[in-house]
Amino acid sequence: xxxxxxxxxxxxxxxxxxxxxxxxxxxxxxxxxxxxxxxxxxxxxxxxxxxxxxxxxxxxxxxxxxxxxxxxxxxxxxxxxxxxxxxxxxxxxxxxxxxxxxxxxxxxxxxxxxxxxxxxxxxxxxxxxxxxxxxxxxxxxxxxxxxxxxxxxxxxxxxxxxxxxxxxxxxxxxxxxxxxxxxxxxxxxxxxxxxxxxxxxxxxxxxxxxxxxxxxxxxxxxxxxxxxxxxxxxxxxxxxxxxxxxxxxxxxxxxxxxxxxxxxxxxxxxxxxxxxxxxxxxxxxxxxxxxxxxxxxxxxxxxxxxxxxxxxxxxxxxxxxxxxxxxxxxxxxxxxxxxxxxxxxxxxxxxxxxxxxxxxx
Amino acid sequence: xxxxxxxxxxxxxxxxxxxxxxxxxxxxxxxxxxxxxxxxxxxxxxxxxxxxxxxxxxxxxxxxxxxxxxxxxxx
Numbered sequence: 095x096x097x098x099x100x101x102x103x104x105x106x107x108x109x110x111x112x113x114x115x116x117x118x119x120x121x122x123x124x125x126x127x128x129x130x131x132x133x134x135x136x137x138x139x140x141x142x143x144x145x146x147x148x149x150x151x152x153x154x155x156x157x158x159x160x161x162x163x164x165x166x167x168x169x170x171x172x173x174x175x176x177x178x179x180x181x182x183x184x185x186x187x188x189x190x191x192x193x194x195x196x197x198x199x200x201x202x203x204x205x206x207x208x209x210x211x212x213x214x215x216x217x218x219x220x221x222x223x224x225x226x227x228x229x230x231x232x233x234x235x236x237x238x239x240x241x242x243x244x245x246x247x248x249x250x251x252x253x254x255x256x257x258x259x260x261x262x263x264x265x266x267x268x269x270x271x272x273x274x275x276x277x278x279x280x281x282x283x284x285x286x287x288x289x290x291x292x293x294x295x296x297x298x299x300x301x302x303x304x305x306x307x308x309x310x311x312x313x314x315x316x317x318x319x320x321x322x323x324x325x326x327x328x329x330x331x332x333x334x335x336x337x338x339x340x341x342x343x344x345x346x347x348x349x350x351x352x353x354x355x356x357x358x359x360x361x362x363x364x365x366x367x368x369x370x371x372x373x374x375x376x377x378x379x380x381x382x383x384x385x386x387x388x389x390x391x392x393x394x395x396x397x398x399x400x401x402x403x404x405x406x407x408x409x410x411x412x413x414x415x416x417x418x419x420x421x422x423x424x425x426x427x428x429x430x431x432x433x434x435x436x437x438x439x440x441x442x443x444x445x446x447x448x449x450x451x452x453x454x455x
Numbered sequence: 456x457x458x459x460x461x462x463x464x465x466x467x468x469x470x471x472x473x474x475x476x477x478x479x480x481x482x483x484x485x486x487x488x489x490x491x492x493x494x495x496x497x498x499x500x501x502x503x504x505x506x507x508x509x510x511x512x513x514x515x516x517x518x519x520x521x522x523x524x525x526x527x528x529x530x
Contacts (some may be wrong), residue, residue, distance in 0.1 A: 121530040122456035209530035234462045258508065259526050263499040273512070277530060309524070310462055311471075318459065320522060326511040394487040442497050449489065449496060 099159040104297040105133060111296045112136035114190055114201040116217050118165040120152040120281030121207030121231050121288060127155065128289035129205075136181045137173070137199055141165040142188035152278030153422045161278075163324075191344065194220040195336050203295060203333045207286050211262045212344035218243065218255040219333055219342070220253035227295055230255060231288040233276055241307040241322070242291055248322040249284075253305050261419045270311060274353045279310050330378075330395070331420065346426045354423050355441040356412065358450040364412075371438075372406065376424040381416055383444065395420045402431045407422070414440035414447075456519045464523045475521075482514045484521065500525040516517045 113134050115122050120143040129137055145153070145160040145168060153165075160168045166186045174182060185197055189208075198204060198220050206217050206228060214232070221228040227245040241381065243254040254355070287310070294302045305322045331347060333339040356364050365371070373390040376398060384390070393401050395415070405411065411428065413421040418441050425437045440447065458473050465471040478484035481502045489496045502520040504513050515521070 117530055119530050207530045209528065211526070211528045214528060231530070232527035233529040234525075237462050237527070239524075239527050257510070258501060259499060261499075263526055276461070281530065307524075311461075318461075318522060319506065321507045323508060323510065327510065446497060449486075452486075 099299060100297065105301065107297050107343045108133050108293070109135045109315055111203070112138070112201045113203050113205060113292055113296070114138035114140065114198060115142050115207060116206045116213065117154065117207040117209060118153070118169040119207060120233070120276065120278070121285040122205075123155040123169070123232075124282050124285030125205050125207055125292070126173055126287045127176070128260055128286060129292060130177045130180050132289075132293055134180065134292075134451050136183065136198070136201075137439065138183040138185060139166045139169050140185040140187070140189050140197060141169070142186060152276065152281050154278070154282065157164060170425040184188065189216065191216060191340050191342050193225065194339065198226060199224055201226065203229065203292055204229045205231075205292055207231060207285060207288070214255065214343075215262050215347060216339075216344045219339055222254050222256075222332065223336055228254070229288045229291045229295070231284045233280050233284055235276060236280065236313045238312075239279055239307055240284060240287045240291065240303060240310070242295065242303045242305075245295065245302070247303050247304045251305060251324065253322040253324055254328070256332055257322055257325040258307065260325060260327040260330055261417065262344075277312070283312065284310065318441060331423070343423075343426060346423055347419070348367040353422060353429075354436075354438050355418075356438050357441050358446040359365075361440060361447060370409055372409050372411045372423065374405070374411050375415070376413060376420050377415050377444075381444075383448070385414065385444070395424055398424055400425050402428055405432070405435075407432050407435060410438065412438040412440060414443055416443045418443035418444050456516060456517055456521055459520070459522045461523060462525045462527055463498070464495070464500050464525050467492050467498075468523075476517060478515060480515055481509050484515065488523075498525065 111134050115125050118139050143165050144162050145156045155172055155275050163309050164186045164421050166184045170182045170184045204226050221244050228243040230241045246252045288420050291302050292301045292339045299305040307320050331343050373387055375392045376395045378394050413424045425439055458475050460468045460471050478487050501524045502509055504519050
């Protein structure tokens with residue numbers, strides 16, 4: 095390769111590098127093809143799915159003859175033919191809290207091409223705990239986002255996905271590709287940008303999107319780059335160590351857990367119904383405003399596991415927090431300990447309740 | 456101030472760019488948008504001011520360029 099700034103030395107750096115690609119889907123396929131072509135020494139492929147007909151318009155590694163076969167296995171076979179020198183490590187499984195550390199820890203860099211919030215938050219958190227640079231990419235209809243997380247800039251500042259969105263939105267709020275639909279070229283473009291960021295990081299070339307997030311709109315070709323800063327709320331739901339990561343339920347964090355939700359506008363009549371109920375505030379001490387009710391107990395989410403015994407086991411509980419997400423997590427912790435206890439969640443949390451009060455004024 | 460909207464937010468606003476005046480900080484801006492576009496209530500999105508993501512409340516002047524960025528999960 096003859097290119098100013100990219101010679102044999104850089105090529106050698108790539109050959110010594112290892113990259114883990116999460117998901118061999120719309121984003122993962124172009125990432126894998128370009129990293130293989132570029133000569134990355136070791137490439138890991140994690141995907142537990144099989145090839146389906148509806149994948150073929152965007153997952154360009156797969157053919158009609160691959161239908162029903164493991165994506166990770168088929169991708170590995172095809173890519174090996176593309177470059178015989180690459181060492182492929184195939185993980186024909188979904189990445190989960192219990193296997194994430196083991197899968198990620200031996201790689202230099204991770205590229206996230208997954209398609210759902212639970213996996214994205216899991217991969218983010220594992221990369222933070224293992225101190226691995228993460229090239230993030232995601233798409234929605236005609237737009238994509240790319241960022242480099244967990245890599246320090248010249249001032250030593252690092253950010254991750256939780257600095258952007260500390261808590262996952264409910265999965266029903268943002269549809270995935272299968273539900274929202276996407277033109278196949280978009281993940282091709284965004285995945286190529288991710289591969290480019292990975293290659294730049296591994297070889298020290300140019301300026302990767304460190305502490306930045308790029309958006310791309312395929313309809314008008316506009317790009318927009320924003321700067322990211324550490325967020326004081328980023329640690330609220332972040333596991334503090336590998337042991338905590340292993341037992342974190344990301345489906346619960348991302349709102350896939352069933353519980354009885356009380357909408358803000360029904361809170362008053364619910365409380366006045368005469369039912370004996372405890373209110374549990376799982377926010378941190380500093381979070382305002384406080385709920386003006388005598389029966390409120392305050393236990394921050396981080397302390398709930400140790401202090402769950404303080405709750406009466408025969409009085410129903412209404413759990414609340416600022417936005418209604420940590421309270422869902424709290425509900426799952428309580429229901430694990432007290433499976434028969436009736437638990438309600440204040441939907442949308444204090445935020446929703448305040449905006450309802452404002453509407454009444 | 457100029458407002459740029461991305462993803463689902465642009466779908467709710469039915470445009471990806473608009474002018475707005477009034478809100479003096481990002482908290483007031485969010486409230487104003489939620490009143491004008493009730494479908495934004497309970498939606499997660501980030502506000503960037505002059506291409507800097509603002510997680511805390513941030514004062515706005517009328518030349519500010521605002522971006523409204525929702526999370527994407529697709530791949």
